[in-house]
Amino acid sequence: MMRSLPLIALAATLTSGMALAQATAPVVAIAEPDAARLASARQLLDQIMPPATREGMIQSMLTPMQANMRHGLEQSEGLQKALRRDPKAKAAFDRFLDKQEARTSAVLRESLPGMIEAMARAYARRFDVAQLDDIKRFFATPTGQAYMKTSFSIMADPDIAAWQRKLMSRAMTQMQDDIAAMAKDIEATQQDKK
Incomplete structure:
Protein backbone atom coordinates (compact mmCIF):
# COMPACT_ATOMS: atom_id res chain seq x y z
CA MET A 1 0.00 0.00 0.00
CA MET A 2 2.72 2.49 0.96
CA ARG A 3 4.56 1.94 -2.36
CA SER A 4 1.46 2.90 -4.30
CA LEU A 5 0.67 5.94 -2.15
CA PRO A 6 2.80 8.34 -4.25
CA LEU A 7 1.07 7.23 -7.43
CA ILE A 8 -2.34 7.57 -5.81
CA ALA A 9 -1.49 11.07 -4.60
CA LEU A 10 -0.11 11.95 -8.03
CA ALA A 11 -3.28 10.67 -9.69
CA ALA A 12 -5.43 12.74 -7.36
CA THR A 13 -3.35 15.85 -8.03
CA LEU A 14 -3.41 15.37 -11.79
CA THR A 15 -7.13 14.71 -11.78
CA SER A 16 -7.82 17.94 -9.98
CA GLY A 17 -5.34 19.93 -12.07
CA MET A 18 -6.06 18.54 -15.50
CA ALA A 19 -9.82 18.47 -15.05
CA LEU A 20 -9.97 22.26 -14.90
CA ALA A 21 -9.76 23.03 -11.22
CA GLN A 22 -12.67 25.14 -10.07
CA ALA A 23 -12.41 28.05 -7.68
CA THR A 24 -14.44 27.79 -4.52
CA ALA A 25 -15.18 31.46 -4.12
CA PRO A 26 -18.02 32.42 -1.81
CA VAL A 27 -21.35 33.02 -3.48
CA VAL A 28 -22.16 36.73 -3.62
CA PRO A 50 -16.91 32.67 -34.01
CA PRO A 51 -19.35 29.94 -32.93
CA ALA A 52 -18.34 27.65 -35.80
CA THR A 53 -14.68 27.67 -34.76
CA ARG A 54 -14.88 27.92 -30.95
CA GLU A 55 -14.20 24.27 -30.18
CA GLY A 56 -11.20 24.22 -32.51
CA MET A 57 -9.82 27.42 -31.02
CA ILE A 58 -10.08 26.09 -27.48
CA GLN A 59 -8.61 22.72 -28.46
CA SER A 60 -5.69 24.44 -30.24
CA MET A 61 -4.85 26.07 -26.92
CA LEU A 62 -5.52 22.99 -24.78
CA THR A 63 -3.60 20.40 -26.83
CA PRO A 64 -0.14 21.95 -26.43
CA MET A 65 -0.82 22.70 -22.76
CA GLN A 66 -1.70 19.06 -22.15
CA ALA A 67 1.35 17.86 -24.08
CA ASN A 68 3.60 20.17 -22.07
CA MET A 69 2.09 18.99 -18.80
CA ARG A 70 2.51 15.35 -19.83
CA HIS A 71 6.14 15.96 -20.82
CA GLY A 72 6.85 17.76 -17.56
CA LEU A 73 5.32 14.93 -15.57
CA GLU A 74 7.23 12.30 -17.47
CA GLN A 75 10.51 14.11 -16.71
CA SER A 76 9.88 13.94 -12.98
CA GLU A 77 12.66 11.92 -11.38
CA GLY A 78 10.41 10.53 -8.65
CA LEU A 79 7.76 9.45 -11.11
CA GLN A 80 10.38 7.84 -13.36
CA LYS A 81 11.68 5.82 -10.40
CA ALA A 82 8.19 4.73 -9.43
CA LEU A 83 7.37 3.70 -12.98
CA ARG A 84 10.65 1.80 -13.40
CA ARG A 85 9.86 -0.32 -10.33
CA ASP A 86 6.81 -1.72 -12.07
CA PRO A 87 6.90 -2.02 -15.89
CA LYS A 88 3.09 -2.19 -16.05
CA ALA A 89 2.82 1.09 -14.16
CA LYS A 90 3.94 3.14 -17.20
CA ALA A 91 1.10 1.77 -19.31
CA ALA A 92 -1.37 2.40 -16.48
CA PHE A 93 -0.03 5.92 -16.01
CA ASP A 94 -0.31 6.62 -19.75
CA ARG A 95 -3.91 5.35 -19.74
CA PHE A 96 -4.64 7.57 -16.77
CA LEU A 97 -3.22 10.67 -18.51
CA ASP A 98 -5.05 9.83 -21.75
CA LYS A 99 -8.31 9.54 -19.82
CA GLN A 100 -7.73 12.83 -18.01
CA GLU A 101 -6.87 14.65 -21.23
CA ALA A 102 -9.96 13.27 -22.96
CA ARG A 103 -12.12 14.17 -19.97
CA THR A 104 -10.73 17.70 -19.85
CA SER A 105 -11.43 18.16 -23.58
CA ALA A 106 -14.96 16.80 -23.19
CA VAL A 107 -15.66 19.03 -20.18
CA LEU A 108 -14.42 22.06 -22.12
CA ARG A 109 -16.58 21.22 -25.13
CA GLU A 110 -19.65 20.69 -22.96
CA SER A 111 -18.97 23.81 -20.91
CA LEU A 112 -18.14 26.09 -23.83
CA PRO A 113 -21.60 27.71 -24.18
CA GLY A 114 -21.63 28.50 -20.47
CA MET A 115 -18.09 29.87 -20.61
CA ILE A 116 -18.97 32.13 -23.56
CA GLU A 117 -22.05 33.46 -21.76
CA ALA A 118 -20.05 34.02 -18.58
CA MET A 119 -17.41 35.90 -20.58
CA ALA A 120 -20.07 38.04 -22.26
CA ARG A 121 -21.52 38.94 -18.88
CA ALA A 122 -18.04 39.72 -17.51
CA TYR A 123 -17.28 41.98 -20.49
CA ALA A 124 -20.67 43.67 -20.11
CA ARG A 125 -19.91 44.52 -16.48
CA ARG A 126 -16.48 45.95 -17.30
CA PHE A 127 -17.03 47.83 -20.57
CA ASP A 128 -19.76 50.14 -21.74
CA VAL A 129 -21.28 49.87 -25.22
CA ALA A 130 -18.91 52.50 -26.69
CA GLN A 131 -15.88 50.63 -25.34
CA LEU A 132 -17.20 47.31 -26.61
CA ASP A 133 -17.71 48.93 -30.03
CA ASP A 134 -14.08 50.15 -29.95
CA ILE A 135 -12.91 46.61 -29.17
CA LYS A 136 -15.03 45.24 -32.03
CA ARG A 137 -13.53 47.80 -34.40
CA PHE A 138 -10.03 46.74 -33.34
CA PHE A 139 -10.80 43.09 -34.06
CA ALA A 140 -12.08 44.10 -37.50
CA THR A 141 -8.66 45.60 -38.38
CA PRO A 142 -5.92 43.51 -40.02
CA THR A 143 -4.00 43.50 -36.73
CA GLY A 144 -7.08 42.45 -34.81
CA GLN A 145 -7.75 39.69 -37.34
CA ALA A 146 -4.15 38.48 -37.09
CA TYR A 147 -4.42 38.46 -33.31
CA MET A 148 -7.63 36.44 -33.40
CA LYS A 149 -6.12 33.85 -35.74
CA THR A 150 -3.01 33.31 -33.65
CA SER A 151 -3.91 34.10 -30.05
CA PHE A 152 -5.11 30.62 -29.16
CA SER A 153 -2.05 28.97 -30.67
CA ILE A 154 0.27 31.02 -28.45
CA MET A 155 0.31 28.12 -25.97
CA ALA A 156 2.17 26.05 -28.59
CA ASP A 157 5.04 28.55 -28.73
CA PRO A 158 8.38 26.90 -27.80
CA ASP A 159 9.10 29.45 -25.05
CA ILE A 160 5.73 28.86 -23.41
CA ALA A 161 6.13 25.11 -23.80
CA ALA A 162 9.53 25.25 -22.09
CA TRP A 163 8.10 27.39 -19.29
CA GLN A 164 5.20 24.97 -18.77
CA ARG A 165 7.53 21.95 -18.65
CA LYS A 166 9.79 23.72 -16.16
CA LEU A 167 6.79 24.68 -14.03
CA MET A 168 5.43 21.13 -14.07
CA SER A 169 8.83 19.70 -13.18
CA ARG A 170 9.12 22.10 -10.24
CA ALA A 171 5.60 21.30 -9.09
CA MET A 172 6.32 17.56 -9.31
CA THR A 173 9.49 17.94 -7.20
CA GLN A 174 7.58 19.85 -4.55
CA MET A 175 4.71 17.38 -4.67
CA GLN A 176 7.10 14.45 -4.24
CA ASP A 177 8.50 16.08 -1.12
CA ASP A 178 4.97 16.63 0.17
CA ILE A 179 3.98 13.05 -0.65
CA ALA A 180 7.04 11.72 1.17
CA ALA A 181 6.16 13.81 4.23
CA MET A 182 2.54 12.64 4.05
CA ALA A 183 3.66 9.00 3.77
CA LYS A 184 5.81 9.44 6.89
CA ASP A 185 2.87 11.01 8.72
CA ILE A 186 0.61 8.11 7.75
CA GLU A 187 3.22 5.57 8.75
CA ALA A 188 3.60 7.32 12.11
CA THR A 189 -0.15 7.16 12.74
CA GLN A 190 -0.15 3.47 11.84
CA GLN A 191 2.77 2.85 14.22
CA ASP A 192 0.85 4.65 16.97
CA LYS A 193 -2.05 2.21 16.53
CA LYS A 194 0.17 -0.82 17.15
Whole structure:
Protein backbone atom coordinates (compact mmCIF):
# COMPACT_ATOMS: atom_id res chain seq x y z
CA MET A 1 0.00 0.00 0.00
CA MET A 2 2.72 2.49 0.96
CA ARG A 3 4.56 1.94 -2.36
CA SER A 4 1.46 2.90 -4.30
CA LEU A 5 0.67 5.94 -2.15
CA PRO A 6 2.80 8.34 -4.25
CA LEU A 7 1.07 7.23 -7.43
CA ILE A 8 -2.34 7.57 -5.81
CA ALA A 9 -1.49 11.07 -4.60
CA LEU A 10 -0.11 11.95 -8.03
CA ALA A 11 -3.28 10.67 -9.69
CA ALA A 12 -5.43 12.74 -7.36
CA THR A 13 -3.35 15.85 -8.03
CA LEU A 14 -3.41 15.37 -11.79
CA THR A 15 -7.13 14.71 -11.78
CA SER A 16 -7.82 17.94 -9.98
CA GLY A 17 -5.34 19.93 -12.07
CA MET A 18 -6.06 18.54 -15.50
CA ALA A 19 -9.82 18.47 -15.05
CA LEU A 20 -9.97 22.26 -14.90
CA ALA A 21 -9.76 23.03 -11.22
CA GLN A 22 -12.67 25.14 -10.07
CA ALA A 23 -12.41 28.05 -7.68
CA THR A 24 -14.44 27.79 -4.52
CA ALA A 25 -15.18 31.46 -4.12
CA PRO A 26 -18.02 32.42 -1.81
CA VAL A 27 -21.35 33.02 -3.48
CA VAL A 28 -22.16 36.73 -3.62
CA ALA A 29 -24.96 38.64 -5.24
CA ILE A 30 -23.88 39.70 -8.71
CA ALA A 31 -25.43 42.68 -10.41
CA GLU A 32 -27.24 41.84 -13.62
CA PRO A 33 -25.37 43.44 -16.55
CA ASP A 34 -27.09 46.13 -18.55
CA ALA A 35 -29.04 44.58 -21.44
CA ALA A 36 -27.46 46.80 -24.13
CA ARG A 37 -23.97 46.08 -22.83
CA LEU A 38 -24.69 42.36 -22.70
CA ALA A 39 -25.98 42.33 -26.28
CA SER A 40 -22.87 44.19 -27.43
CA ALA A 41 -20.58 41.86 -25.44
CA ARG A 42 -22.23 38.80 -27.01
CA GLN A 43 -21.61 40.30 -30.46
CA LEU A 44 -17.96 40.88 -29.52
CA LEU A 45 -17.51 37.28 -28.42
CA ASP A 46 -19.15 36.04 -31.61
CA GLN A 47 -16.64 38.17 -33.49
CA ILE A 48 -13.49 37.11 -31.63
CA MET A 49 -14.58 33.50 -31.11
CA PRO A 50 -16.91 32.67 -34.01
CA PRO A 51 -19.35 29.94 -32.93
CA ALA A 52 -18.34 27.65 -35.80
CA THR A 53 -14.68 27.67 -34.76
CA ARG A 54 -14.88 27.92 -30.95
CA GLU A 55 -14.20 24.27 -30.18
CA GLY A 56 -11.20 24.22 -32.51
CA MET A 57 -9.82 27.42 -31.02
CA ILE A 58 -10.08 26.09 -27.48
CA GLN A 59 -8.61 22.72 -28.46
CA SER A 60 -5.69 24.44 -30.24
CA MET A 61 -4.85 26.07 -26.92
CA LEU A 62 -5.52 22.99 -24.78
CA THR A 63 -3.60 20.40 -26.83
CA PRO A 64 -0.14 21.95 -26.43
CA MET A 65 -0.82 22.70 -22.76
CA GLN A 66 -1.70 19.06 -22.15
CA ALA A 67 1.35 17.86 -24.08
CA ASN A 68 3.60 20.17 -22.07
CA MET A 69 2.09 18.99 -18.80
CA ARG A 70 2.51 15.35 -19.83
CA HIS A 71 6.14 15.96 -20.82
CA GLY A 72 6.85 17.76 -17.56
CA LEU A 73 5.32 14.93 -15.57
CA GLU A 74 7.23 12.30 -17.47
CA GLN A 75 10.51 14.11 -16.71
CA SER A 76 9.88 13.94 -12.98
CA GLU A 77 12.66 11.92 -11.38
CA GLY A 78 10.41 10.53 -8.65
CA LEU A 79 7.76 9.45 -11.11
CA GLN A 80 10.38 7.84 -13.36
CA LYS A 81 11.68 5.82 -10.40
CA ALA A 82 8.19 4.73 -9.43
CA LEU A 83 7.37 3.70 -12.98
CA ARG A 84 10.65 1.80 -13.40
CA ARG A 85 9.86 -0.32 -10.33
CA ASP A 86 6.81 -1.72 -12.07
CA PRO A 87 6.90 -2.02 -15.89
CA LYS A 88 3.09 -2.19 -16.05
CA ALA A 89 2.82 1.09 -14.16
CA LYS A 90 3.94 3.14 -17.20
CA ALA A 91 1.10 1.77 -19.31
CA ALA A 92 -1.37 2.40 -16.48
CA PHE A 93 -0.03 5.92 -16.01
CA ASP A 94 -0.31 6.62 -19.75
CA ARG A 95 -3.91 5.35 -19.74
CA PHE A 96 -4.64 7.57 -16.77
CA LEU A 97 -3.22 10.67 -18.51
CA ASP A 98 -5.05 9.83 -21.75
CA LYS A 99 -8.31 9.54 -19.82
CA GLN A 100 -7.73 12.83 -18.01
CA GLU A 101 -6.87 14.65 -21.23
CA ALA A 102 -9.96 13.27 -22.96
CA ARG A 103 -12.12 14.17 -19.97
CA THR A 104 -10.73 17.70 -19.85
CA SER A 105 -11.43 18.16 -23.58
CA ALA A 106 -14.96 16.80 -23.19
CA VAL A 107 -15.66 19.03 -20.18
CA LEU A 108 -14.42 22.06 -22.12
CA ARG A 109 -16.58 21.22 -25.13
CA GLU A 110 -19.65 20.69 -22.96
CA SER A 111 -18.97 23.81 -20.91
CA LEU A 112 -18.14 26.09 -23.83
CA PRO A 113 -21.60 27.71 -24.18
CA GLY A 114 -21.63 28.50 -20.47
CA MET A 115 -18.09 29.87 -20.61
CA ILE A 116 -18.97 32.13 -23.56
CA GLU A 117 -22.05 33.46 -21.76
CA ALA A 118 -20.05 34.02 -18.58
CA MET A 119 -17.41 35.90 -20.58
CA ALA A 120 -20.07 38.04 -22.26
CA ARG A 121 -21.52 38.94 -18.88
CA ALA A 122 -18.04 39.72 -17.51
CA TYR A 123 -17.28 41.98 -20.49
CA ALA A 124 -20.67 43.67 -20.11
CA ARG A 125 -19.91 44.52 -16.48
CA ARG A 126 -16.48 45.95 -17.30
CA PHE A 127 -17.03 47.83 -20.57
CA ASP A 128 -19.76 50.14 -21.74
CA VAL A 129 -21.28 49.87 -25.22
CA ALA A 130 -18.91 52.50 -26.69
CA GLN A 131 -15.88 50.63 -25.34
CA LEU A 132 -17.20 47.31 -26.61
CA ASP A 133 -17.71 48.93 -30.03
CA ASP A 134 -14.08 50.15 -29.95
CA ILE A 135 -12.91 46.61 -29.17
CA LYS A 136 -15.03 45.24 -32.03
CA ARG A 137 -13.53 47.80 -34.40
CA PHE A 138 -10.03 46.74 -33.34
CA PHE A 139 -10.80 43.09 -34.06
CA ALA A 140 -12.08 44.10 -37.50
CA THR A 141 -8.66 45.60 -38.38
CA PRO A 142 -5.92 43.51 -40.02
CA THR A 143 -4.00 43.50 -36.73
CA GLY A 144 -7.08 42.45 -34.81
CA GLN A 145 -7.75 39.69 -37.34
CA ALA A 146 -4.15 38.48 -37.09
CA TYR A 147 -4.42 38.46 -33.31
CA MET A 148 -7.63 36.44 -33.40
CA LYS A 149 -6.12 33.85 -35.74
CA THR A 150 -3.01 33.31 -33.65
CA SER A 151 -3.91 34.10 -30.05
CA PHE A 152 -5.11 30.62 -29.16
CA SER A 153 -2.05 28.97 -30.67
CA ILE A 154 0.27 31.02 -28.45
CA MET A 155 0.31 28.12 -25.97
CA ALA A 156 2.17 26.05 -28.59
CA ASP A 157 5.04 28.55 -28.73
CA PRO A 158 8.38 26.90 -27.80
CA ASP A 159 9.10 29.45 -25.05
CA ILE A 160 5.73 28.86 -23.41
CA ALA A 161 6.13 25.11 -23.80
CA ALA A 162 9.53 25.25 -22.09
CA TRP A 163 8.10 27.39 -19.29
CA GLN A 164 5.20 24.97 -18.77
CA ARG A 165 7.53 21.95 -18.65
CA LYS A 166 9.79 23.72 -16.16
CA LEU A 167 6.79 24.68 -14.03
CA MET A 168 5.43 21.13 -14.07
CA SER A 169 8.83 19.70 -13.18
CA ARG A 170 9.12 22.10 -10.24
CA ALA A 171 5.60 21.30 -9.09
CA MET A 172 6.32 17.56 -9.31
CA THR A 173 9.49 17.94 -7.20
CA GLN A 174 7.58 19.85 -4.55
CA MET A 175 4.71 17.38 -4.67
CA GLN A 176 7.10 14.45 -4.24
CA ASP A 177 8.50 16.08 -1.12
CA ASP A 178 4.97 16.63 0.17
CA ILE A 179 3.98 13.05 -0.65
CA ALA A 180 7.04 11.72 1.17
CA ALA A 181 6.16 13.81 4.23
CA MET A 182 2.54 12.64 4.05
CA ALA A 183 3.66 9.00 3.77
CA LYS A 184 5.81 9.44 6.89
CA ASP A 185 2.87 11.01 8.72
CA ILE A 186 0.61 8.11 7.75
CA GLU A 187 3.22 5.57 8.75
CA ALA A 188 3.60 7.32 12.11
CA THR A 189 -0.15 7.16 12.74
CA GLN A 190 -0.15 3.47 11.84
CA GLN A 191 2.77 2.85 14.22
CA ASP A 192 0.85 4.65 16.97
CA LYS A 193 -2.05 2.21 16.53
CA LYS A 194 0.17 -0.82 17.15
